[in-house]
Amino acid sequence: MINFNESQIIENAYYIYKQRSKIEAIADQICKRDFDLLFFTSSGGSMSMLLPFNFWLNYSSGLPTAAMLSADLLITGCNLLTKNSIVFMTSKSGDTQETLEAAQYAKNKGAFIVSAVGAADSPLEAASDAAVIYDAGRPQELIFYLLIGKILYNRGLFPVYPDFADNMKNLGAALMNVRKQADEKCRQYALSCHKEPYNIWVGSGDLWPTAYSYSMCVLEESQWIRTKSVSSPEFFHGTLELLEKDVCVTLLLTEGPTRPLDERVKHFAAKHTNKLTCFDTRDYLLPGIKDEYRPLLSPVVMAAVLQRISKNIEVITGHSLDIRRYYRKGEY
Amino acid sequence: MINFNESQIIENAYYIYKQRSKIEAIADQICKRDFDLLFFTSSGGSMSMLLPFNFWLNYSSGLPTAAMLSADLLITGCNLLTKNSIVFMTSKSGDTQETLEAAQYAKNKGAFIVSAVGAADSPLEAASDAAVIYDAGRPQELIFYLLIGKILYNRGLFPVYPDFADNMKNLGAALMNVRKQADEKCRQYALSCHKEPYNIWVGSGDLWPTAYSYSMCVLEESQWIRTKSVSSPEFFHGTLELLEKDVCVTLLLTEGPTRPLDERVKHFAAKHTNKLTCFDTRDYLLPGIKDEYRPLLSPVVMAAVLQRISKNIEVITGHSLDIRRYYRKGEY
Structure with missing residues (x-):
């Protein structure tokens, strides 16, 4: 396996896990407030990382929750957001302009801001009421599994949280193992997909x-490969008509509650293209993690799988994941 | 101009306008309830038709509002939705399965359901507490301009509503006129875009x-043309890297509050591709409608413009807009 460092992966996850008590204290601090909304905002890939937690809260609790892109928030505002709201944000650099301005918007409203920030002493950390610094820690989602899990636990909505959090100690090793299981399939996928003129990506729910x-932040941004992404239910409201035997479709199957929506796409697409690839979190063992927690973990399991496409594809195409034509180069 | 019937367009708009007092009565009925949420749900193109009204409410009022795809709602629920909520839905056929099931979900919650339905005596009409039948009436958005406008007026948030609604009497003629202004540009666009292997569509806010x-329900579904759609702010979080001089980018510019996000894309894309097409609602006169209402009307103005692509492209490609390979053919 290329570009693979077992001990580093485990160490990076532990970097976050070892902050468990700090993260739980933030959750306790949040629960002491009589909050009216748990609100998620960021941009691009960071926003995508947060959305499954908005999904989890809505699905498993009555706690009011909402999400909005920071760029939209800055222009239109969110009229559900008040001084009693909690705002969750994340940024790797800690200086993403839109995210910082969104933090200022939330601050002006008087909301309580909780951030996960890659870089210590960054502007986003300074703008936050509470911050978790993850540095090289991965997956960043682990911060939110502990944070949101503990909030739900405190409200009596996730009684197994202490055991769930204990299991999270093994997350790094489990996801390292997932990468090993996924590598060969991902390498084969990378070999073929980079030649495709058009790649339809489908997934649902979390x-x-x-x-x-x-599809956008890796295949488009770092490999300049053309994609279209569409959610599993919406696939049937238009994109399905594009299918022919040589059209490349990549389907992500979740173990979360929307799995039936993915299976419907699988059933349909398998009949109409020879180039369907399914990445299904169910195919991967998670040593050290109880089965009952699997339905919550699809985003991190799938991210571990897909990282093996990234690690292989840059070698296959000879196009480093770090090369950009435009992104963060000059003003735009 | 091919496939263009002036009097029909005016007649279709009037078919909805003449139901103004009925629609306003529904708004009054809604306002008599102590509602806790104005909630929008549907699927595909119908959902897209509703979303600008969720946007309008959030932007211009403190009235709580939210939106969710019906397929997602059915599986995960929406924990903001209660027996005191108002649910807005729409379906042309009135028998879209997901939409009907979502109506049942809302009914079980005890919410008040308001629908815009194409077909009279349809299951969706039967499931609704109040329904507006639009038959061949167009644009369907006019129902919601009157409905949401009157709700805002009743709450003291849109005092110019009576005059705005009077202006809506001229909407059909104005949009007929927009089509005339747009046709030649759209015909030229249709001539070139149908040959493109990949079409990036960008827009923001409403x-x-x-x-x-x-891009999905017309170009993909009815012309089998490959697209990628991305919102103007998100364009800069990945898709921008795809731009080269021969990459086809189509940008919709709104007169709504997010226009600066579109102008940023225009400025960037103009430098990096020779195939940028901008459709800007600002380019079109709206006779009979005051300028102050234009920022609300971008969705219907743009729909009138884009319809001229559709009407021309089916003649150019010889591929009728009504041909489907799979959609609503057999079970899936």
Whole structure:
């Protein structure tokens, strides 16, 4: 396996896990407030990382929750957001302009801002009421599994949280293992997909943000490969008509509640193209993690799988994942 | 101009306008309830038609509002929705399965359901507490301009509503006129775009749903043309990297509040591709409608413009807009 460092993956996950008590204290701090909304905002791939937690809250609790892109928030506002709201944000650099301005918007409203930030001493950390610094820690989602999980637990809505969080100690090793299981399939996929003129990516529920962001932020942004992403239910309201035997379709199947929507796409697409690839989180063992927690973990399992496409494709295409024509080069 | 019937367009708009007092009575009925949420749900193109009204409410009022695809609603629910909520839905056929099931979900919650339905005596009409039948009436949006406008007026948030609604009497003629102004540009666009291997569509705010649905529900579904749609702010989080001098980009510019996000894309894309087409609602006169109402009307103005692509492209490609390979053919 190329570009693969077992101990680094485990160490990076532990970097976040070891902040568990700090993260839980933030959750406790949030729960002491009589909050009226749990609100998620960021941009691009960071927003996609947050959306499954908005999904989890809505699906499994009555806690009011909403999400909006920071760029939209800055122009139109969100009329559900008040001084009693909690705002969750994330940024790797901690200086993404839109995200910082959104933090200022939330601050002006008097909301309580909680951030996950890659870089310590960044402007986003300074603008936040509480911040978790993850540095090289991965997956960043682990911060939110602990944070949102503990909020739900405190409200009596996720009684197994202490055990779930204990399981999270093994997340790094489990996801390292997923990468090993997925590598050969992903390498084969990378060999073929980079030659395709058009790649349709489909997913639903907690994996729709993954389908959206992997196709855009990795294949488009870092490999200049043309994609279209569409959610599993919406696929049937237009995109289905594009299918022919040589049209490349990549479907992400979640173990979350919307899985039947993905299976419907699988059933249809398998009949109408020879180039359907399914990445199904169910195919991967998660050693050290109880089965009952799997339905929550599809986003991080799928991210581990897809990372093996990224690691292989840059070698196959000879196009480093770090090369950009325009992104963050000059003003635009 | 091919496939163009002036009097029919005016007649179709009047078919909806003449139901103004009925629509306003529904708004009054809604306002008598102590509602906690104005909620929009449907699927595909119908959902895209509704989203600008969710956008309008959020932008211009403190009235709580939210939106969710019916397929997602059915599986995950919406925890903001209660027996005190108002649910807005729309379906041309009135028998879209997901939409009907979503109506049942809302009914079970005890919410008040308001529908815009193409076909009289349809299941969706039967499932609704109040329904407006539009038959051949167009644009369907006119129902919601009157409905949402009157709700805002009743709450003291849109005092110019009576005059705005009077202006809506001229909407059909204005949009007929827009079509005439747009036709030649759209015909030229249709001549070139149908040959493109990949079409990036971009828009924001109240026109993001138009960019999303026109590319998917018309170009993909009825012309089998490959597209990618992305919102103007998200364009800069990945898709921008695809631009080269021969990459086809189609940008919709709104007169709504997010226009600066579109102008940023225009400025960038003009530098990096020779195949940028901008459709800008600002380019079209709206006789009989005051300038102050234009910022609300971008979705219907743009729909009138884009319809001229549709009407021309089916003649150019010899591919009728009504031909489907799969959609609503057999089970899937």
